[in-house]
Amino acid sequence: MDNLKIAATERSPAVDFDFAAGRLSLKGESYPEDASAVFGPIFAALEAFLGAARGREVTFDFDLTYFNSSSAKALMNMFQMLDQSADAGCRLTVNWFYAADDDTMKEFGEDFCEDLSHVTFNLVSVE
Amino acid sequence: MSSFNLFDAEEKSLEQAEDLRRRLEQAPGPVRDGIASLIEAYSRSVREQRRLVRVSDRLQAQLASVNQELGKRKAEAEDALESLKAAQESLVQAEKLASLGALVGGVAHEINTPVGIALSCASHLADSTAAIAKLFEADDISVDDFERFMATVKDTTGLILSNVERAAELIRSFKQVAVDRTSSERRRFDLAAYIRETLASLGPHLRQAGHAVRLACPDGIVMDSYPGALSQVLGNFIMNSLVHGFDPGQLGTLSITVEQEEAGSVRLVYADDGKGVPEDHLGRIFDPFFTTRRGSGGSGLGLHIVYNLVTGPLGGSVAAESPEGGGTVFTLSMPLSP
Numbered sequence: 001m002d003n004l005k006i007a008a009t010e011r012s013p014a015v016d017f018d019f020a021a022g023r024l025s026l027k028g029e030s031y032p033e034d035a036s037a038v039f040g041p042i043f044a045a046l047e048a049f050l051g052a053a054r055g056r057e058v059t060f061d062f063d064l065t066y067f068n069s070s071s072a073k074a075l076m077n078m079f080q081m082l083d084q085s086a087d088a089g090c091r092l093t094v095n096w097f098y099a100a101d102d103d104t105m106k107e108f109g110e111d112f113c114e115d116l117s118h119v120t121f122n123l124v125s126v127e
Numbered sequence: 128m129s130s131f132n133l134f135d136a137e138e139k140s141l142e143q144a145e146d147l148r149r150r151l152e153q154a155p156g157p158v159r160d161g162i163a164s165l166i167e168a169y170s171r172s173v174r175e176q177r178r179l180v181r182v183s184d185r186l187q188a189q190l191a192s193v194n195q196e197l198g199k200r201k202a203e204a205e206d207a208l209e210s211l212k213a214a215q216e217s218l219v220q221a222e223k224l225a226s227l228g229a230l231v232g233g234v235a236h237e238i239n240t241p242v243g244i245a246l247s248c249a250s251h252l253a254d255s256t257a258a259i260a261k262l263f264e265a266d267d268i269s270v271d272d273f274e275r276f277m278a279t280v281k282d283t284t285g286l287i288l289s290n291v292e293r294a295a296e297l298i299r300s301f302k303q304v305a306v307d308r309t310s311s312e313r314r315r316f317d318l319a320a321y322i323r324e325t326l327a328s329l330g331p332h333l334r335q336a337g338h339a340v341r342l343a344c345p346d347g348i349v350m351d352s353y354p355g356a357l358s359q360v361l362g363n364f365i366m367n368s369l370v371h372g373f374d375p376g377q378l379g380t381l382s383i384t385v386e387q388e389e390a391g392s393v394r395l396v397y398a399d400d401g402k403g404v405p406e407d408h409l410g411r412i413f414d415p416f417f418t419t420r421r422g423s424g425g426s427g428l429g430l431h432i433v434y435n436l437v438t439g440p441l442g443g444s445v446a447a448e449s450p451e452g453g454g455t456v457f458t459l460s461m462p463l464s465p
């Protein structure tokens with residue numbers, strides 16, 4: 001399937017889904033006025049990909065510096081989706097990057113991984 | 128003290144749901160599965176809600192501290208601006224005082240001449256009087272002696288009178304200009320006469336430079352305005368022409384032309400035929416601290432003060448141009464009674 005690459009805007013993160021290589025990433029800030037416009041295409045592509053990802057090795061990097069509440073809800077939905085496909089046999093690793101001095105982003109990572117039982121979740125501090 | 132729980136109602140509902148599940152143990156498989164997955168979905172949703180509340184609390188805390196920081200920075204920037212303005216204001220005052228100092232220096236120089244002449248006439252008269260008194264006491268006085276003495280008396284007293292009058296007149300006009308400069312008082316004055324007085328007060332500087340000065344101003348234009356401001360404006364124009372307009376030894380012409388195009392206002396054009404102002408400086412010469420003579424006496428405040436006086440007390444406008452043929456022209460429009 002086609003890779004998904006969307007450049008970052010002032011209010012939305014850069015999307016880089018390299019499905020062939022099994023490397024997905026979201027990077028930047030996320031406080032869009034219309035969360036569904038930003039996350040709609042992301043979820044559509046992710047759903048199609050994960051549906052046929054059984055047995056594959058997939059790494060998902062989250063490198064976010066700021067997001068609003070609806071983005072947080074979208075992320076939770078995404079994590080639930082990832083956890084379900086990990087349960088279904090996809091070998092999924094999530095890397096949650098946060099700046100070493102950004103306690104808030106670190107705590108968000110800790111919060112988000114609470115409900116994940118099948119995904120390998122790494123908190124990665126970046127200097 | 129009972130501890131407050133944000134999700135009390137949700138937890139109670141969950142307990143009731145678990146209760147219901149236990150009581151439905153005998154129900155058919157699909158019903159039990161359905162209930163179990165509803166409970167699972169609901170408890171996930173409650174967990175998410177807790178998380179979301181934490182997320183937005185944290186975000187708002189972050190926002191609040193950013194706002195606080197912003198407020199602090201803004202206050203700091205405003206303080207800095209305030210003290211900058213104060214510093215600028217005191218520099219402007221210093222520049223005004225400096226030009227008043229130059230005026231006073233000019234006054235002293237100008238009055239020296241008539242007072243000096245009167246003094247030497249008086250001492251010549253005293254000498255002649257002493258000589259004639261001696262002749263008179265010795266009873267050795269001739270008609271010739273007396274006639275010569277009378278001629279001397281006539282000449283010297285005439286000279287003394289005219290020079291002392293000249294000095295008194297100079298003092299009067301300097302006093303007026305100086306008082307106007309410092310007091311910023313509003314009064315009625317004849318424009319042509321006042322410009323002449325101002326030119327007189329700048330006489331020493333002008334004569335030293337040797338430029339020709341032309342004044343064309345209709346008589347009888349009476350203004351009810353701030354003469355001190357006007358005199359300072361003209362003074363700054365003239366000093367700028369002397370300092371910036373010409374190379375040492377180069378002679379030129381300074382002119383002041385007043386026209387009354389419509390009732391109620393006048394246009395005053397000040398011009399020199401010196402070096403002029405380069406095109407790319409024209410837009411900046413009224414800015415505070417713009418000077419091409421930094422380090423050699425320029426403060427860059429002269430024209431800024433001109434601008435403030437013209438647009439402020441005088442209620443008019445001022446523009447500068449530097450025509451093709453050279454020279455600098457300032458055009459000043461102002462109401463007769465702002």
Ligand SMILES: Nc1ncnc2c1ncn2[C@@H]1O[C@H](COP(=O)(O)OP(=O)(O)O)[C@@H](O)[C@H]1O
Binds near residue numbers: 372401403412417426
């Ligand atoms: N008559 C003039 N001829 C040429 N340049 C002038 C004249 N008047 C003003 N300027 C230019 O405008 C600048 C600003 O003038 P001013 O505000 O009085 O400051 P300052 O005289 O202290 O330099 C001067 O430095 C000079 O470059």
Ligand SMILES: [Mg+2]
Binds near residue numbers: 366429430
């Ligand atoms: Mg000047």
